[in-house]
Amino acid sequence: MAKLLYPAIFHPxxxxxxxxxxxxxxCFSDGDTLEEAYDMIFDAIGLCIEELRGNGKPLPAASSPASFALSPGDFSALIEFDPLAYAKKHDSRTVKKTLTIPAWLNTIAEERHVNFSGVLKDALISHLDLR
Incomplete structure (x- = not known):
């Protein structure tokens, strides 16, 4: 998943x-500090993206931060939205999968108390180069 850049307007x-x-x-939020406001708008953008995707709608094209007329004291910044980081942070659901392995491999793995889910998760992360 590619990272997305969307502008945000900050108002002190x-x-x-x-x-x-x-x-x-x-898509509004706030924060007690600049870092907290950044984190909160990151999450708000994630919610907007989830809603759009869930409704089968396309994501908006990102505007240029320079295209907005700002009020005195306001400033714009690009929010780097990483869909993978957002999913890792907010989607802790598990999904049951049925898989098939050779019986001899299953026997050895069970004898060694292998956590099949953990091994599959680690293998998929590695195979998909998601570290």
Whole structure:
């Protein structure tokens, strides 16, 4: 999965920052610190992307951060959205898979108390180069 870059507009508040991603309707958040506001808009963008994909809609093209007229004190920044990092952070569901292996391999693995799910997960991460 390729990383995506979307602009966000940050507005300093008395107690932190409000922030929105103009490429997504209703994508607002805030944070007590700049880092927290960045993390919160990252998650808000993830929710917007999940909703769009879940409804079979295309993702919006990213606007240029320079294309927005900013109010005094506001600033824009690109949010680097990594769909894989977002999924790892927010999707802890497990999926049951049925697989077939030779009986002799199963016998040895069971004798050695192999965690089949753990081995398969590690092998898939390695095979798909997701580390």
């Amino acid at each position: 508040e008395d107690d932190g920052y409000s922030v929105y991603a103009p490429d997504f309707d209703g």
